[in-house]
Amino acid sequence: MSKYLKSLTIALAASCLTAPAMAEKLGLGRAALPAEIAAWDWDINAMGDGLPVGSGDVLDGEEIFAEKCAACHGDFAEGVDNWPKLAGGADTLDHEDPLKTVGSYWPHLTTVYDYIKRSMPYGNAGTLSDDEVYAIVAYILYSNDLIEEDFVLSNENFMEFEMPNAGGFIVDNRAETEYAIWSDEPCMTACKDSAAITMRALVLDVTPELDGNTATTAVSATAAPEPAPVPAAPTIDMELAAAGKKVFKKCKSCHQVGEKAKNRSGPVLNGIVGVAAGSVDGFKYSKALRAAAQDGLMWSEVELAAFLAKPKAYLKGTKMSFAGLRKEADQAAVIEYLKTFE
Amino acid sequence: MSNHTVKQPSRRAFLGGAAAIGAGVVTSAAAQAQAADPLIVNSQDWAQSFGDGVDAKPYGLPIEYEADVIRRNVEWLTADTVSSINFTPIHALDGTITPQGCAFERHHSGAIDLKKSDYRLMINGLVDTPLVFTYEDLGRFPRENHVYFCECAANTGMEWAGAQLNGAQFTHGMIHNMEYTGVPLRLLLQEAGYDTSGKWVFVEGADASSNGRSIPMEKALDDVLVAFKANGEALRKEHGYPVRLVVPGWEGNMWVKWIRRIEVTNEPVESREETSKYTDTLEDGTSRKWTWAMDAKSVVTSPSPQAPITHGQGPLVITGLAWSGNGAITRVDVSRDGGKTWETARLAKPGEKMALTRFYLDVDWDGSEMLLQSRAMDETGYVQPTKAQLREVRGLNSIYHNNCIQTWWVRENGEAENVEVS
Numbered sequence: 217m218s219k220y221l222k223s224l225t226i227a228l229a230a231s232c233l234t235a236p237a238m239a240e241k242l243g244l245g246r247a248a249l250p251a252e253i254a255a256w257d258w259d260i261n262a263m264g265d266g267l268p269v270g271s272g273d274v275l276d277g278e279e280i281f282a283e284k285c286a287a288c289h290g291d292f293a294e295g296v297d298n299w300p301k302l303a304g305g306a307d308t309l310d311h312e313d314p315l316k317t318v319g320s321y322w323p324h325l326t327t328v329y330d331y332i333k334r335s336m337p338y339g340n341a342g343t344l345s346d347d348e349v350y351a352i353v354a355y356i357l358y359s360n361d362l363i364e365e366d367f368v369l370s371n372e373n374f375m376e377f378e379m380p381n382a383g384g385f386i387v388d389n390r391a392e393t394e395y396a397i398w399s400d401e402p403c404m405t406a407c408k409d410s411a412a413i414t415m416r417a418l419v420l421d422v423t424p425e426l427d428g429n430t431a432t433t434a435v436s437a438t439a440a441p442e443p444a445p446v447p448a449a450p451t452i453d454m455e456l457a458a459a460g461k462k463v464f465k466k467c468k469s470c471h472q473v474g475e476k477a478k479n480r481s482g483p484v485l486n487g488i489v490g491v492a493a494g495s496v497d498g499f500k501y502s503k504a505l506r507a508a509a510q511d512g513l514m515w516s517e518v519e520l521a522a523f524l525a526k527p528k529a530y531l532k533g534t535k536m537s538f539a540g541l542r543k544e545a546d547q548a549a550v551i552e553y554l555k556t557f558e
Numbered sequence: 559m560s561n562h563t564v565k566q567p568s569r570r571a572f573l574g575g576a577a578a579i580g581a582g583v584v585t586s587a588a589a590q591a592q593a594a595d596p597l598i599v600n601s602q603d604w605a606q607s608f609g610d611g612v613d614a615k616p617y618g619l620p621i622e623y624e625a626d627v628i629r630r631n632v633e634w635l636t637a638d639t640v641s642s643i644n645f646t647p648i649h650a651l652d653g654t655i656t657p658q659g660c661a662f663e664r665h666h667s668g669a670i671d672l673k674k675s676d677y678r679l680m681i682n683g684l685v686d687t688p689l690v691f692t693y694e695d696l697g698r699f700p701r702e703n704h705v706y707f708c709e710c711a712a713n714t715g716m717e718w719a720g721a722q723l724n725g726a727q728f729t730h731g732m733i734h735n736m737e738y739t740g741v742p743l744r745l746l747l748q749e750a751g752y753d754t755s756g757k758w759v760f761v762e763g764a765d766a767s768s769n770g771r772s773i774p775m776e777k778a779l780d781d782v783l784v785a786f787k788a789n790g791e792a793l794r795k796e797h798g799y800p801v802r803l804v805v806p807g808w809e810g811n812m813w814v815k816w817i818r819r820i821e822v823t824n825e826p827v828e829s830r831e832e833t834s835k836y837t838d839t840l841e842d843g844t845s846r847k848w849t850w851a852m853d854a855k856s857v858v859t860s861p862s863p864q865a866p867i868t869h870g871q872g873p874l875v876i877t878g879l880a881w882s883g884n885g886a887i888t889r890v891d892v893s894r895d896g897g898k899t900w901e902t903a904r905l906a907k908p909g910e911k912m913a914l915t916r917f918y919l920d921v922d923w924d925g926s927e928m929l930l931q932s933r934a935m936d937e938t939g940y941v942q943p944t945k946a947q948l949r950e951v952r953g954l955n956s957i958y959h960n961n962c963i964q965t966w967w968v969r970e971n972g973e974a975e976n977v978e979v980s
Contacts, residue, residue, distance in 0.1 A: 411896025
């Protein structure tokens with residue numbers, strides 16, 4: 217920190233030249249109301265300050281997790297595709313490829329609570345009740361084999377729990393371990409005998425392709441408008457479709473639509489309304505959906521609405537970990553929105 | 559990536575014909591036209607008729623011939639684009655100021671749409687009076703202008719284990735450099751009457767991720783800005799419109815966008831972004847936390863894999879960028895032989911604290927292959943380390959804060975590749 221402090225002093229001295237002087241308060245802004253502070257100030261620090269009163273157990277957590285988290289994080293918190301793995305990785309931190317999960321890496325359990333309450337579920341942040349968050353945190357601990365399945369986590373026992381990697385962190389020590397040895401006058405001539413190539417990026421070949429003749433293709437790429445819904449047929453109710461665009465936010469973390477859409481944890485949904493189920497190229501469907509497709513399932517508006525209402529009840533074994541759209545208006549709106557993508 | 563993918567029509571025209579391109583070693587004398595240049599001797603449309611009138615584009619974008627100078631992402635890095643990052647096309651820019659439209663983006667929950675009229679900033683915690691400011695309120699505080707770089711802690715993070723991504727945009731493009739206009743955070747804290755015993759401020763954004771970070775009070779009182787303009791105009795949506803935090807020299811994750819709350823506290827929160835992420839795991843499995851400052855670093859932006867030499871031997875401008883989160887850049891050396899010998903480059907301007915510095919080395923290229931490197935030094939005396947030096951201290955798993963010396967292998971035909979050397 218000594219270097220930081222030194223540059224701080226220099227910066228302060230220099231800033232006297234240009235910084236506006238201000239000794240007194242300007243009387244700007246207004247007092248924040250207690251209700252406003254309560255609405256925004258609910259961070260939970262590592263001491264446990266801010267933990268709300270409540271509790272949740274592993275079994276409830278499992279259910280909530282399956283419904284609200286598993287689409288990305290997997291039923292067992294093992295992570296789907298490139299989405300974060302939340303469990304596993306114990307004792308791997310000094311390995312070649314450490315697996316950093318809540319169980320193997322996170323030093324404070326408070327952080328798990330704070331983050332889930334604040335930012336999850338992805339695309340629908342801040343909608344979990346305090347008890348639901350306790351239950352999910354309990355389930356994640358359980359997935360990491362850190363508690364038994366009958367464990368009930370609450371604000372009472374929360375701070376008693378010590379994370380496995382709690383002692384695994386040190387405060388930045390670059391000043392001692394690096395700055396001291398990398399501050400010599402650098403070598404200018406005869407610094408080494410040889411400089412042979414030991415690794416090449418082109419051999420690894422993981423750089424994105426810069427599309428062919430860049431000049432022309434890139435022009436069309438930037439000139440292309442946002443993949444705005446194009447009416448597929450004159451019968452589309454654009455107002456309803458616009459409402460569906462909002463509902464679709466719930467689907468977006470797994471499904472893409474539009475010109476550049478790609479299969480993610482769910483298939484591309486362009487042109488899905490009215491076509492045979494299980495027909496999106498390159499998507500690995502569940503057994504259940506493949507069977508239904510063989511039996512001739514067509515995604516008519518009626519079938520889609522039924523599926524969207526309660527996916528797991530409609531199609532037992534579907535990969536779609538989504539609780540469902542209970543409101544008929546939401547089902548209709550999102551279907552109308554999907555109709556705008558050919 | 560083959561040579562032809564990176565050519566630009568403007569350069570093609572300049573060379574006086576596509577034939578000159580890809581010919582590899584062509585002397586500048588040979589490039590001189592034998593026949594009279596039709597671009598000169600023939601009448602051209604643009605010299606005869608009208609161009610666009612004013613207002614053809616009330617807000618202008620770059621001309622279509624520059625359409626490849628854009629942000630790009632690396633799809634396999636992240637699960638989706640909402641929580642992801644892309645890269646500034648530093649290989650195609652010059653000077654130091656990054657235009658907002660091609661400055662890299664990093665979101666944890668997507669770039670939100672927040673109107674100035676809907677904007678509120680709360681200051682609470684250990685203060686005499688918790689306050690709420692509107693956008694208009696912020697505009698009534700005395701404000702300052704500063705140029706600062708913003709670098710993601712993960713910039714160059716894919717290169718720890720070896721040479722991976724073939725282009726300066728991808729290896730070093732998680733950086734931008736803008737002139738910010740804003741209010742020193744110090745003034746806002748004073749307005750609320752902060753408790754001088756408070757050791758930290760916790761800052762969070764209005765988006766769904768909120769991206770909370772704890773910042774030590776001495777930094778908050780020193781040079782942190784609550785900024786609402788960049789390069790003279792409003793921040794772009796993707797950079798936190800209408801208001802973001804600017805934390806000079808420190809990792810980009812702390813520059814909270816759409817900033818909505820600043821809380822004075824005694825303890826750090828130890829949020830997700832300062833424990834599970836943005837911590838640097840060392841070889842023995844322990845991890846450094848609170849590694850806020852971005853150490854001195856540099857890269858040659860041209861020639862580089864996306865910016866090959868197309869003119870053959872003769873005069874060649876080698877150029878790049880250098881920066882340090884610990885102060886001003888004082889010197890940049892360039893090696894053309896993989897670090898055996900070094901020459902001191904020319905700085906376009908004296909280095910400025912926590913801002914990008916442009917360097918040039920004007921050489922007479924003999925057409926032979928080069929292993930190009932650059933090495934920055936800052937006012938603290940720190941010298942940018944090699945990959946080997948970094949690995950010796952940290953191992954391969956740090957992800958963040960990779961400020962190693964980069965090597966481009968420039969071949970006789972002018973093409974360049976990201977390599978590692980012994």
